[in-house]
Amino acid sequence: MELAALTAIGRTRQLTAGESIIWEGEDSVLVANVIDGVLKLSTNTEDGREQIVGVVYPSDFIGRPFGGTTGHGVTALTDAKVCVFSRRDFDAFAREHPALEHKLLERTLGELDRTRRWMLLLGRKSAAEKMASFLVEMTERLSGSSCRVERDKPNQRILTLPFSRQQIADVLGLTIETVSRQFTRLKNEGVIDLPSRREVTILDFDTLVAEAG
Amino acid sequence: MELAALTAIGRTRQLTAGESIIWEGEDSVLVANVIDGVLKLSTNTEDGREQIVGVVYPSDFIGRPFGGTTGHGVTALTDAKVCVFSRRDFDAFAREHPALEHKLLERTLGELDRTRRWMLLLGRKSAAEKMASFLVEMTERLSGSSCRVERDKPNQRILTLPFSRQQIADVLGLTIETVSRQFTRLKNEGVIDLPSRREVTILDFDTLVAEAG
């Protein structure tokens, strides 16, 4: 299979939480595959406001093949392991392996769909709807990995979020204070519980879905 | 060239302004190339709020190849001409023509970049910044086609927008009233002029760029 040859031109790299491997605006010199961990894609305004424009999980692809500059930085949210390729090598390899390009095309189309759905959230949803949408998405994305279920409470999911409050705000286009207030509101209403800073227990998933707009 | 064979499996279709060719949520049954005109890609919340998630111009690609349902509707903003393909035919054709897939991949990657940049606008920019960004983008996109220059005023560009006020609001994640107020503010400040409903004269492009954030 081609994967062997592809692996040969890549090398794995370990990242610690907070470490960046690609910076906004620089020439695209490398691409990578996520092996383990969660990374964010983000852009900033000149005056420092940040918007997280994508979140990538294991098996996702990072970087901008085929020329151009990268429009967003890539930073590890958790400790992460990635398989890095020189963009030149990758480009050449891809052009010779249509099956790989096809796979990449399918992934990119899916990513574009997901990104566009997120635009509806950013442009048209209220803070409450944004938070609910976020928690629904997180429940789906973290199913399996960072998700525990207590034996006696099968409807509850305990998620370990890969985001700080500030990062959640940067995903949703809100401020950290608004995010915090929404969390405490949902907790007071019995929809979620907050066992620790990075954990959320989903008590009433249906209400979240309804509130997501 | 392969284009001949591709054209053989497609057929051109004329759309009048306001007409849709793809609806949100339906199975992806066709894809198309824009020959002439401007179309919007949009999603709606259940309660009717709309967000325009993309705008396509001549030579752009429409639709979702390779399975899946389309996450957004496609509607003509102006009268338009498109070259339509059955998705089945197109998928099969594409798989046999890596050069076409490569081209489509490059386009899709570019579209993803542009979409992500727009997320920064939706999530983090003020109404004034959104309007300025919009007018800057329009000036760039419409250079040539819907753009006139008076002989004696080379720095002014007269744009014919393919959007109504409501549609501008749906692009920017604002209300129609806010868009209208921003237009009159910019006009009062001498940055633009508004000769008619669909036209904008750019008097001071630099100020717009500065105000775009």
Add this chain to the structure above:
DNA sequence: CGGCAATTTGACTATCCTCAACAGGGGTGG
């Protein structure tokens, strides 16, 4: 010229942001 839809304007309101103070908790060093 009249009718209709799109746009503008105005007054008021709500949501979310800003600024500021406070609380918690996890880790470190005594």
Add this chain to the structure above:
DNA sequence: CCACCCCTGTTGAGGATAGTCAAATTGCCG
């Protein structure tokens, strides 16, 4: 092992931006 400290997150008060609702105006088309 406990106390302290610092960072992150929470809470509060007040304010600004953009939304809502309503009315007036424009301009387009028959």
